[in-house]
Amino acid sequence: MTTDAPFGRAASEPGDDGASKGWRNARGEAALSDVYRSVAVPRFGSPWRKLFAFVGPGYLVAVGYMDPGNWATSIAGGSKFGYTLLAVALISNIMAMVLQSLCARLAIASGRDLAQACRDAYPKPVAVVLWFLAEIAIVATDIAEVIGTAIGLQLLFGIPLTVGVLITAVDVFVILYLQRLGFRYLEAAVIALLAVIAVCFAAQIALASPAWNEVLKGFVPTPQIVTNPEMLYLALGILGATVMPHNLYLHSAIVQTRDFGRSAPEKRQALTFATIDSTVALFFALLINASILILAAAAFNGTGRTEVAELGEAHSLLAPLLGAAIAPALFGIALLCCGLNSTVTATLAGQAVMEGFLQIRMPAWVRRLVTRLVAIVPAALVTIWYGESGTAQLLILTQVVLSLQLSFAVIPLVMFTASRAKMGELVAPPWLVAAAGLIAAIIVVLNVKLLVDFVAG
Numbered sequence: 121m122t123t124d125a126p127f128g129r130a131a132s133e134p135g136d137d138g139a140s141k142g143w144r145n146a147r148g149e150a151a152l153s154d155v156y157r158s159v160a161v162p163r164f165g166s167p168w169r170k171l172f173a174f175v176g177p178g179y180l181v182a183v184g185y186m187d188p189g190n191w192a193t194s195i196a197g198g199s200k201f202g203y204t205l206l207a208v209a210l211i212s213n214i215m216a217m218v219l220q221s222l223c224a225r226l227a228i229a230s231g232r233d234l235a236q237a238c239r240d241a242y243p244k245p246v247a248v249v250l251w252f253l254a255e256i257a258i259v260a261t262d263i264a265e266v267i268g269t270a271i272g273l274q275l276l277f278g279i280p281l282t283v284g285v286l287i288t289a290v291d292v293f294v295i296l297y298l299q300r301l302g303f304r305y306l307e308a309a310v311i312a313l314l315a316v317i318a319v320c321f322a323a324q325i326a327l328a329s330p331a332w333n334e335v336l337k338g339f340v341p342t343p344q345i346v347t348n349p350e351m352l353y354l355a356l357g358i359l360g361a362t363v364m365p366h367n368l369y370l371h372s373a374i375v376q377t378r379d380f381g382r383s384a385p386e387k388r389q390a391l392t393f394a395t396i397d398s399t400v401a402l403f404f405a406l407l408i409n410a411s412i413l414i415l416a417a418a419a420f421n422g423t424g425r426t427e428v429a430e431l432g433e434a435h436s437l438l439a440p441l442l443g444a445a446i447a448p449a450l451f452g453i454a455l456l457c458c459g460l461n462s463t464v465t466a467t468l469a470g471q472a473v474m475e476g477f478l479q480i481r482m483p484a485w486v487r488r489l490v491t492r493l494v495a496i497v498p499a500a501l502v503t504i505w506y507g508e509s510g511t512a513q514l515l516i517l518t519q520v521v522l523s524l525q526l527s528f529a530v531i532p533l534v535m536f537t538a539s540r541a542k543m544g545e546l547v548a549p550p551w552l553v554a555a556a557g558l559i560a561a562i563i564v565v566l567n568v569k570l571l572v573d574f575v576a577g
Contacts, residue, residue: 142541143230145240150376151233151475152468155303157379161390174393176307177374178401180465181220183310184367185213185405186317187261187462188268188455190358191412191431197354198416199428203330203338206413208355210339213406215559216363217399219530222537222548222556223371224394228380228387229546230536233372234529235476237536250528251477257365257525258470260518265466267514269459271431275452289489291463303377310464313457314404320454321411327442330418338417346569356523356566358409363563364522365529366469371398373472384545391546431455524567530560 150156161173197205227233232240238250269291270284279287298306345355380390419441420428428434435455438447474480534556537548548556 142539142543143232143237143240144242147231147236147240148479149481150231151236151373151472152377153475153481155299155374155377157376158303159377159379161378161380163381170389171393171396174378174390174397176304176311176397177371177377177394178220178398179311179314179404180307180374180468181367181371181398182401182405183314183458183461183465184261184364184370185216185402186408186412186458187364188264188271188431188459190409191268191455191458192264193354193358194409194412195416195420195428195431195434197351197358198413199420199434200354200426201351202417202421203334203414204342204345205351205355205358206335206338206410207341208345208358209406209409209413211341212359212363213402213409215359215562216367216405217402218552218555218559219363219368219533220371220398220402221395222533222552223368224375224398225391225537225543225546225548226533227372227375228391228394229543231376233376233472233476234369234533234536235373235473237372237542238532239477239479241532241536241542247477250532251473253525253528254365254369254473254477255470257522257529258466258473260521260525261364261366262463262466262470263514264518265459265462268431268455269463272452272456272459275432275435275448276456288459288463289493291460293485295464295467303374306464310461313461317408317454317457317461318404320450320457321408321415324415324438324442324447324450324454325411325418327444327447328415328418330414331422334417335414346566352566352569353520356520359523359526359563359566363526363530365525366466366473368529368533369473369476370465370469373476374468387546523563526563527560527567530556530563534560 159173159176162169194205194209197208223234226237230237235251235254239247242250266285266288269288270279270281273279273284273287274281295306298309345351375394378390378394380386416428416434419438420426420434423441425437425441428437435448435451438451439445534553536542537556538553540547
């Protein structure tokens with residue numbers, strides 16, 4: 121293991137240009153350096169060929185928008201409040217599209233991921249605090265993935281939850297194997313699992329036969345979402361499960377796996393293609409998120425079962441409620457695929473955060489095993505002590521924790537991309553800065569209200 125001085129000045133790599141003048145520290149070695157600029161981008165040929173070269177990072181990011189923690193909040197929200205919280209899923213996804221486009225802009229313009237940018241822009245004490253908060257978000261994310269994968273293994277194969285939690289450590293070596301083959305192989309595996317998830321939910325929605333007029337009404341926001349503390353808690357859980365802090369760090373790191381040019385026109389084109397990739401992928405994620413909530417609303421709320429929140433309970437109820445024996449199997453397969461996909465992105469995000477903030481380099485298998493163990497220990501303790509009911513509550517809590525951490529990632533991101541000194545010619549236009557600033561303000565206000573309601577309760 122090699123360690124550079126944490127938060128210290130590191131030599132800038134060749135090609136560090138214009139925007140570097142706005143930073144306190146010179147840009148150091150990129151996070152995820154083993155895959156940095158490892159995917160070739162054609163310099164010539166049709167725009168479609170170039171666009172295809174950028175397809176991939178958006179789908180790794182989209183995985184985080186449909187992870188097992190999102191399932192818990194969406195199932196709880198759909199069973200209790202029907203289709204009402206579909207509006208939250210839609211608004212959260214629009215927020216995500218804006219913020220992820222800023223991540224791509226930050227990476228392409230400055231050559232820094234969000235963790236590196238925080239390290240290079242702020243004094244050491246501030247950067248340390250932001251790193252600590254980012255690590256809390258990573259742990260909360262990883263706990264959700266570990267529990268979701270373990271529940272999927274239990275539902276499909278009858279493996280006890282505690283054993284399933286321990287098995288999830290093995291996926292570290294699967295990730296390493298795929299990454300050794302090439303980053304595109306890792307992306308292809310993730311996209312293939314996403315396709316399986318989509319097919320499973322399409323079949324379940326067809327079996328559930330939701331009231332489509334009510335579904336459409338659910339996408340229209342209602343004041344009750346804010347005024348009802350219980351609904352707000354679940355709404356913030358959905359927000360935290362949709363716009364996730366680790367995705368902001370992850371996206372700004374993996375965009376740099378593309379070997380795009382360093383000239384201003386090449387960077388602008390790279391930004392366009394990266395934004396298209398993430399926007400299309402997040403629209404796909406919205407369809408999956410909405411499907412989870414619609415399924416819960418149609419199968420549970422529509423039949424009077426308004427307190428379903430546990431993934432295991434949802435799985436066992438689907439067959440009698442939908443009248444098809446295959447429904448629980450489809451649910452379990454989709455959940456397992458989500459869990460496996462999410463562990464890939466969570467471990468990559470954990471590596472990007474540690475390397476970006478601390479400049480600590482260690483073997484990839486060590487970093488990922490440490491990340492997994494940090495999540496496995498609390499997840500195993502909860503499953504041993506409380507069983508499935510405890511894991512359901514822990515899943516929802518992790519998503520609220522993520523929501524509370526969002527401000528500390530979103531506000532720096534908006535500030536960096538609004539600074540011409542840091543971004544150069546690719547500084548975000550005023551309308552985009554205004555939209556992102558509004559999103560940041562909404563997140564802060566909702567989180568303050570959540571804390572006030574929690575203390576008052």
